[in-house]
Amino acid sequence: MVDRRDTQHTAGLRADLDKRPAEVAAMFDRVAKRYDVTNTVLSGGLDASWRRATRQALGARPGQTVLDVAAGTAVSTVELASDGVRAIACDFSQGMLRAGGARAVPKVAGDAMALPLADESVDGVVISFGLRNVADPDAALREFRRVTRPGGTLVVCEFSRPTWAPFRTVYLEYLMRALPRIARAVSSNPEAYVYLAESIRAWPGQPDLAGRLQEAGWSDVAWQNLTGGVVALHRGRRPA
Template sequence: MKNKEQFVHSVFESIAPKYDLMNDILSFRRHKAWRSFTMKKMKVPAGATAIDLCCGTCDWTLSLAKASGTGPIVGLDFSQHMLDYGAEKVKAAGRNEQITLVQGNAMSLPYDDHSFDYATIGFGLRNVPDLEQVLREMQRVVKPGGQVVCLELSKPTWQPFKSIYYFYFQRLLPLMGKLIAKRYEQYKWLPESLVSFPDHQQLAGIFRQIGLTNVQAYPLTGGIAALHIGFKENIKQGPEASQHA
């Protein structure tokens, strides 16, 4: 039996060609709206730097680059197949000079402390072997006052929507994965990955536990997704320095 890291790697290597299409299905075509909401909350200024972990095919990486305009952006993923598809998007957008794509491990980032204004992870935190370690790494590489941002699938909290969603997610989604992406086991695994994942309140608690301040949690679309933003404490001015965001 492969360990989680090896299995997840094989999943994303195999589904890369249909990843964007399946994201539409997985999120009821809401993932673009969720990302737009996230970008508004982040308030990325011109020239800001960012690292986008588990960047996949680089949709969020490109959004960060467009918002920054000139700031260097890094997209990091452990799946080279995903990065290859992302590289095509980056090239088509004319962002080759601004965006650097790196094959790497989110649990051990190859960057110095205080390197970026933002560290983001979209629909990837539930897939890592140790989510707290990834969040600590994100916190480490952002500058004091910088933001750690997670957009992720979550757990609906109210009925009857909760029951309907879980039926869709656990029963119908794997079948659609088989029909559309020709990958049943991989899409059967996706709902399983959510079972042990913390809900939005628990994840906000983890953000605070590792030392992030002014933590904000936003359930989206009935709680099927959630946005979390936390700030790295500004040593010089204290945690209140980021209250304006």
């Protein structure tokens, strides 16, 4: 049963997509227990292929160090580390990090807007399905640039806008109606997924996000659509 206080709290988030870090972290703490299972169900099992595509887009080499921001339970971090890369999981939700405690990758608690890393200390940064939950995404993009070495790579994997209009209409209907209903069956805090659905709908499309990467100082910015644009991979390079 969902605690009424949790429902009211999440409803407050839904009302204006408030993204104060402490409140969003608390929301993810409440969904951590069944987060991975819920993601697999809601994505129809596509989440694994999206993680593989993200790793491939990053193109990190064995021995390099990459930071996985908003890593949650570190499923994505394990994928990034599969090529002999040193991948570090970073998340501001202690509950999510604890839920992924059995995954043998380095973990650090941290906010995307104030990462606990030195300047130019990693070869690449990845953030998957997390940038839209940051209070100031542009500040986060600048912070990712700060910790990345010259020539390093950023990959943003995020929900986006389907490119085919009829499919886009069906997809938005799924987000606002079917997704919360499915979440009630599998999630440890289904009300949170109403907020998450609204945050997806409010997120900018592919060209707008590409422009924001460029404004934050990333060069050679490009994107790749996955699943017809349901997800987009944006890639940028920190200039040497």
